[in-house]
Amino acid sequence: MFSAGLQQPEGSPVQTQGRGRVGVVNSVEERSRCSRYRLDVVMNLSAQGFAPGDVNLTELQQEPCVDGWSYSKDIYQSTVVTEFDLVCKDQWKQPFTSTVYLIGIFVGSFFLGQISDRFGRKPVFFTTIAVQALFTFFQIFSTSWEMFVILMFFTGLGNVANYVAAYILGAETLLGKIRVLFLTLGVGMSFSTGYVMLPLIAYFLRDWKSLQMAVSLPGLLYLPLWWFIPESPRWLLSQGRVEEAEAMMRKASDMNKVKAPAVVFENYNAEDYTKQEKHHTVLDLFKTSNIRNASVTLCLLWLTVSAGYYGVSLNTSKLTPDPYLGCFLSAVVEIPANFCVFFSLKYMSRRICTVSAMVLAGVSLLLLPAVPPSLQWLSVTLEMIGKFSFAASANIQFAYTAEIFPTVLRNTATGLCSATARLGSCLAPFILQLSLYFTFLPPVVLGTMSVGSAIGALFLPETFRRPLPETIEDMQQCKSVMHETEVSLLQVENGVEERSRCSRYRLDVVMNLSAQGSAPGDVNLTELQQEPCVDGWRYSKDIYQSTVVTEVGVGLGYASHKT
Structure with a gap:
């Protein structure tokens, strides 16, 4: 957001001297930022002693700002827009850059989820951390927009993929209340803390290259944790690597000063795992009716949550003219959402949590058209309730999805849902554009989608206080x-x-x-x-x-x- 810094040019040097082409924008006459009257013609008329009122400006020949642009530095010192002049005829490159990033996230979520189920959570987690950190850092040395956007794709490739891998690794390694704590406050608060810190860091680092360096290099500090974070014992069992899983569990027992039993995995049946549960793909999510129903329903839920989350987030810029303050407020509201999710998942069924969050988000947005313009504070409140609900629902969906699907398909399923969510985030800007036809059409669309998804969530299996399924047969019994x-x-x-x-x-x-x-x-x-x-x-x-x-x-x- 702050690296891109969507800016408009103030004009070419000639425009700042008053020679810019005059146009009408929103019924207000202002100078064009992308074209000017031909310089030689204006200079010739000036030499002949003509004053501005003596010339019919509509008949003067025009030309683009061939001398470049000058940019306002009131908010940003430099951005990707100012670095590569992504304005006027190249303004389409601004949203396209974000689209390429989202495509990278989509590809990473879709394919790396399956790779994680095949080769392990830990290798994918650390590899994608390195990919995200390094390619974000390499963007600083981009010599062209084309080079920057290619590197942006690989940055997106590792972005959500490492989040999903870490989430699944924690879900499969931890148990009981500790797992709920990790999946809600652990992951959610870490994300929210980073979100809150971003506008603060960007406020003091207003040069995009400095900001890129500040958000990329800390990622490399996590790589030495490879020697401390174990592989998922559930994944090891699913691959028939019993000795490694037992050694890991005995080490954990020693660390917690608990005596491990003589046989750790007494009911383990190697044939069930190694012969029947190998080499699964995303197609296995659609083979049987109950797994297919859960997959389709969760994909629709993730799409709706992502569309609503990004739709409301992008719209929060209207809360304040200061983009740093607007981003900060949008981030802060997620902190109480994380605490709410923690207590909800600890004491309530997953279906009730999901349905409640989606209905609250939908109703708050559907009420916006009924608020009179004089009650601006009420509109802001309802919009923040929507953001709160979508943030909470996103957290719930990660936990719910991890608990529904078996170990052999868990990362694949979460990756597919995350990839579908990227489609929702891509739809969000287009949904907001519907306000050109009717001001309140975007909240009505997002609110309707939320309520519809809540109805679909009623048909998902319940996982509250039940063990994680290990095989497809276990999930069949959900x-x-x-x-x-x-x-x-x-x-x-x-x-x-x-x-x-x-x-x-x-x-x-x-x-x-x-x-x-x-x-x-x-x-x-x-x-x-x-x-x-x-x-x-x-x-x-x-x-x-x-x-x-x-x-x-x-x-x-x-x-x-x-x-």
Whole structure:
């Protein structure tokens, strides 16, 4: 944002002397920044003693500003725009530069996710850190816009890819509350802190090359962490590298002063992982109905969140004429969003978190057209609520996606969703352009997309307080709408319909119906085969922590079966 510094030229040296072509912009007469009256003609008329009022200016010949431009330095000392004169006939290169960067992010997210599932989280993480840092630094030495934009592509290639790899590495290595803490406050607050620091650094480094150096070189300081950050033990198991995974777990046990068991991975079946779960691609995300439904729904969610996030972020420049202050305010609002996500994911289901954030974002934007112009503060408040909600939803989607998909597809799935999100960020500027036809059309479009995506999120499987799936078969057992609502056998007691505590519909039959896309209302439940609760029971601890009943499994008065 600050390196590009979208600027307009003040004019050529001739224009500053009053010879610039006069035009009308927004009903106001002003001098052109991109053309002038032909210098030899103006000088000839001046030599003949003509005054400006003696000449019909519309008949004078014109020429481009062949002597170059002078740029205002009130805000920026130098930018990429001023460095390569990306103005007037070359002004299209300004948004195209950003587009190339987003294309790099798209390619990196799409392909490097699959590479990470094939070769490991750790190599991709550190390689993309180096790629991003080095190519950002190399941009300083660009001798042309073409060279700069090629380097910009490779900068984007490593940008989000290392974020995704780090996110998945942490999700697979950490457990329980620590994992939730890392996925929310750990990652989210780190991003927000960097976001808040950016306008502060840019305020003091107003030369684009100095800013590039300040944001690129610190990335190289992380490379020595290669010798301290372990590979994902879940990924190692998925590749059949049991000895390495066990050695890592024993080292972790020693560091935490916990005694490791004699056999760390007692239930590990090498054949299940090494023969059935190798060499998966993005196509595996669309082979079965329940994985396909989750993939499509999450892709749409990510696209909507990204479009809304960037749409609202780009529009925050209207909050204040100072771009540094506007960027700072837009960044600060994400800090409380991260805390909100942390507590929400800790105590609430993922579906409720996702739906609530998307509905709040959609409603806040849909209310904007109803705000009278005199209540500008209310419009700003609703817009900031939208930014808060989209920032929170983005954090939730990373955690939700990592928990839904199995280890062998987790990075591929997150990469695909992240790539789809880049399409949303590319759409955001075009959605904002709809304001030319109707002022409030952009918030109406983004708000409608948000509410629609919230409805789609209702059909995602729930992952709250459930272990991460390791194989595709594990994900097949994730509860869809059909599975979650209809595994328990329905029976009538005292005139009230309730779920049986002692039997259930046959699990394989329900899973098959769910895979076929059957909804609860499509099936005659009385005809489904039944089976006892062979997986045991869960017991309420509202009154007792444990009893003889729960210990030996007799008496089913307080039991609810496992599904």
